Amino acid sequence: MGRSQLSDWAFQRCISPRCGATFDIGETLSSCLRCGELLDVDYQWDRLPVPKSLREFESAWARRHDPFAFSGVWRFHSLLPFAPREQSVTIGEGQTLLQRADWVAPYVGLEPGRLFLQYEGMNPSGSFKDNGMAAAFTHARLLGAQRAACASTGNTSASLALYCAVTRLMRAIIFVGSGKIASGKLAQALEFGALTIQIQGDFDDAMARVKEVAKQLGIYLVNSLNPFRLEGQKTTMYRVLEALGWEPPDWIVVPGGNLGNSSAFGKALWELKQLDLIKRIPRLAVVNASGANTLSQLVNTLGVRWNAGEPDRHLIAEYFRAMEAENRRASTIASAIEINRPVNLTKCLRALEWCEGVVCDVSDQDILDAKAQVGIGGFGCEPASAASVAGTKELVRQGIIGKDERVVCVLTGHQLKDPNATVAYHTTDKELFSKVLGCRGVRRATFANRAVVVPNDLEEIIKAVRLYS
Numbered sequence: 001m002g003r004s005q006l007s008d009w010a011f012q013r014c015i016s017p018r019c020g021a022t023f024d025i026g027e028t029l030s031s032c033l034r035c036g037e038l039l040d041v042d043y044q045w046d047r048l049p050v051p052k053s054l055r056e057f058e059s060a061w062a063r064r065h066d067p068f069a070f071s072g073v074w075r076f077h078s079l080l081p082f083a084p085r086e087q088s089v090t091i092g093e094g095q096t097l098l099q100r101a102d103w104v105a106p107y108v109g110l111e112p113g114r115l116f117l118q119y120e121g122m123n124p125s126g127s128f129k130d131n132g133m134a135a136a137f138t139h140a141r142l143l144g145a146q147r148a149a150c151a152s153t154g155n156t157s158a159s160l161a162l163y164c165a166v167t168r169l170m171r172a173i174i175f176v177g178s179g180k181i182a183s184g185k186l187a188q189a190l191e192f193g194a195l196t197i198q199i200q201g202d203f204d205d206a207m208a209r210v211k212e213v214a215k216q217l218g219i220y221l222v223n224s225l226n227p228f229r230l231e232g233q234k235t236t237m238y239r240v241l242e243a244l245g246w247e248p249p250d251w252i253v254v255p256g257g258n259l260g261n262s263s264a265f266g267k268a269l270w271e272l273k274q275l276d277l278i279k280r281i282p283r284l285a286v287v288n289a290s291g292a293n294t295l296s297q298l299v300n301t302l303g304v305r306w307n308a309g310e311p312d313r314h315l316i317a318e319y320f321r322a323m324e325a326e327n328r329r330a331s332t333i334a335s336a337i338e339i340n341r342p343v344n345l346t347k348c349l350r351a352l353e354w355c356e357g358v359v360c361d362v363s364d365q366d367i368l369d370a371k372a373q374v375g376i377g378g379f380g381c382e383p384a385s386a387a388s389v390a391g392t393k394e395l396v397r398q399g400i401i402g403k404d405e406r407v408v409c410v411l412t413g414h415q416l417k418d419p420n421a422t423v424a425y426h427t428t429d430k431e432l433f434s435k436v437l438g439c440r441g442v443r444r445a446t447f448a449n450r451a452v453v454v455p456n457d458l459e460e461i462i463k464a465v466r467l468y469s
């Protein structure tokens, strides 16, 4: 775009070590112009006032009247300093909570005090996407963008629509697949006034189209290909560490869809280690749904690795070619991770390398049972989020996670995002159950809390209440 340099120390860099091309942060790119790989935002840390200890961030707690000190993203500004702090966009994101979850620990096979749930559903739009949106929006504003677009399984569009509505800085344009978006998320996008383009197809189709449209019309793209968005998503890790008194846990477990979060977490932890702000990097576990398990197939079945920046591209291309030839479409109740072509695949492979990571996949049955267990403790989440808990159970079963290790599962989205799945799980209506869940291979609602059906008769009602309470 030929703008003058926007920052003296922040730049974009191709993640391929062999290429390593760099670009000004004033450019809007979704891939390297030289080789096509993904881009990072990178910094010349030695020219920046990096904190000497993570404890320095605690001083922000006393300054909560300052919106940038209040924001769970921008109070860590010195770890994502691509824009001047005062020009950052915040709507109060990142006020999220790490909760010790002793009620779920036995379910996944961990000892008491070992399982923690990081509840990102407390964000303003109800999912972790707000962490990234605050950062992408800041970049978009820096460039003077008037319109911002995304393809979405729902939560990115809800977040974009909210940021546009609150800040009035840009017009939101969202691309969704037909019938694929959970009602809570669609409700948000529509009510917040986003231009909603519904195309016939699934997320992968919408993603391909939005890239073309954004390019032709010069619209700012906020999908997780956007490296600035991932800078914001690093902050979940900072808040987890903060909540644990800056002592890294043994494991971070996260659902994998487009693999933006896992990539951002890996970068966050790697940078903290490089800056000598943590002594040890937690291990990363990325959990796919069995019906959308590209990462798990590539890593576990085909043995694809980051391989110093040279993953086996031929094997990966073959995998996608076969998928296309067989017309295999992603299918899972966890709609937020119903993605077969994860855009951040190579970045996630790098994160797995940095964090000695593992991948597994879990069935929709396991996801919904895990979700019900999370809910019993009063921590509602949407189905995709529960994949982290189901995945932990699976990895403990496989002996990969030890019973006495400290595990943080990231609950990515709010319970009310997808009420249909929850109601269908607990329903007494067999038809509803089979319509919503049966077609996903879900056979039982192991932890259902079913309504007790009684006639409208006082004696019968009293009998029922006595019997069940």
Ligand SMILES: *Cc1c(COP(=O)(O)O)cnc(C)c1O
Pocket (backbone or CB within 6 Å): 127, 128, 129, 155, 156, 224, 255, 256, 257, 258, 259, 260, 261, 262, 336, 337, 382, 384, 385, 412, 413, 414
């Ligand atoms: C977007 C989303 C995911 C998937 O995250 P990726 O970064 O795309 O892997 C998981 N859960 C929820 C609730 C989401 O909104």
Ligand SMILES: [Zn+2]
Pocket (backbone or CB within 6 Å): 014, 015, 016, 019, 020, 021, 032, 033, 034, 035, 036, 037
């Ligand atoms: Zn490159």
